[in-house]
Amino acid sequence: MRVWLIVVAALIGAIVLVGGATRLTESGLSIVEWKPITGALPPLSEAAWQAEFEKYKTIPQYEAINKGMALQDFKTIYLWEWGHRLLGRVIGAAFLLPFLWFLWRGAIRGGLRWRLWGIFALGGIQGAVGWWMVASGLTQRISVSPYRLAFHLTLACLIFAAIVWTLQRLSGAVPLDANTRIRRTAVALLALVILQIYIGGLVAGLDAGMNYNTWPLIDGAIMPSCERLLFLSPLWKNFFENDLTVQFVHRCTAYAIWLLAVFHAVDATRARRGAVSTAHALAAMVTLQAAIGIATLLAGTPIGLALFHQGGAVVTLGIATWHAARLTQRVPAEHLSAIPAST
Known part of the structure; x- marks a missing residue:
């Protein structure tokens, strides 16, 4: 069962990277229909490819960005999105089929059974959310909604x-x-790492990472002026739709996570209690992730570094999750004397 879940987790990490590449190559709107079953196969003839291309030509993104593109170029962006959707189907099968087998063998019982059914249900919702996101860019926009992208x-x-x-x-x-x-x-x-991932999704959706490519200054200052940060009305929109504000909040959240991670590692070391090794690993990964983020920003968000940064977020989340889960395990009072103080 552990091997099964490790494989599924690795596949999810892979689809996050493929999704990032799909976004960075502007490929996400190349398939304008949602066909959960028949869409598993790509176009198999030149006529089928041309038919898909004609459908793409009807959306605003083609008119604004890709008008006049060759069929061969369309095939490239189509295959990115098709691969992303196919990987989603593979993940669903990789989770469900072994899960049903383990249930049939009686290996999963009690609370674990319901937890795994809940994870599978979230996966199904994720597929619907993916189409909901794509649909936002098919009529009046030339890209998907940043809100929906961040949620996805x-x-x-x-x-x-x-x-x-x-x-x-x-x-x-x-x-x-x-x-x-x-x-x-x-x-x-x-919690902060998950929040930062959401803000990172907004950064991606607004292309905010391609703007204000300086550090530690942003827009020429450590702290941009309120007139630039908060000019949208109502006020809350600035934190979701103002690219300067979103990138600034992303940076500030990164600083907060780094400071807290370092404090936590030092605190765990001094107390000699808690998962000291994973506290150190988390602080080190947060530091590396911050460095990758800065390098990505200064380089103008090239696709390679951007995907490295996105992959680093998944690794950071994995360490933070394992660490928190380990520390929140229930410890029976009668067993405390036998439990190691640090690991």
């Missing part, structure tokens, strides 16, 4: 985190004794 990305990462959390519970690791502050900090770090 975050839901994928929540499913990934749920699988990692379940894996930790199945790992057989000995529960750890830790003080309340260390436990709460671990959970807070996990």
Whole structure:
């Protein structure tokens, strides 16, 4: 069962990267229909390819960005999106078929059974959310809605985190004794990483990573003027639709995560309680991820670095999830004396 869930988690990490590449290559709107069954096959003849191309020509993105493109160029962006959707189908099968087999063998019982059914249900919802996202760019926009893109990305990462959390519970690791502050900090770090992924989705949706490519200054200052940060009305829209504000919040959240991760690692080391090794791993990964983000920004968001940064977010989430799950395991009072203080 652990091997099965590791494979599914790895596939989810892969689809996040493929989704990022699909976004960066402007390929996400190349398939204008949702066909869950028949869409598993790409066009198999030149006539079928031409028919798909003609459908793409009817949407605003073609007129605004790709008007006059060759059929061969269309095939390239189509295959990115088709591969993304195909991988989603593979993940569904890779989860469901072994799950049903384990259920049939009686290997999954009680709360674990309902948790895994819940994860599968989230996967089904994710497929619908993916089409909901694509549909937002087919009529009046030339790209998908940043709101829907961020939600789609975050839901994928929540499913990934749920699988990692379940894996930790199945790992057989000995529960750890830790003080309340260390436990709460671990959970807070996990929550902040998920929030940062959502904000990163907004950055991607607004192409905000391609603007303001300086660091540590942004728009010529450490703190941009309020007139630039908060000019949209109502005020809340700035945090979702103003590319400067969204990128600035993304940076500030990164600083907060880094400071908290370093404090947490030092705190766990001094207390000699809690998962010290994973606290250190999390602080190191957060530091590396911040460095990759800065490098990506300064380089003008090239696709290679951007995908490296997105992959780093998944790895960071995985470590943060495992760490929080390990520290929140219930520790029977009668077993505390036998539990190691640090690992």
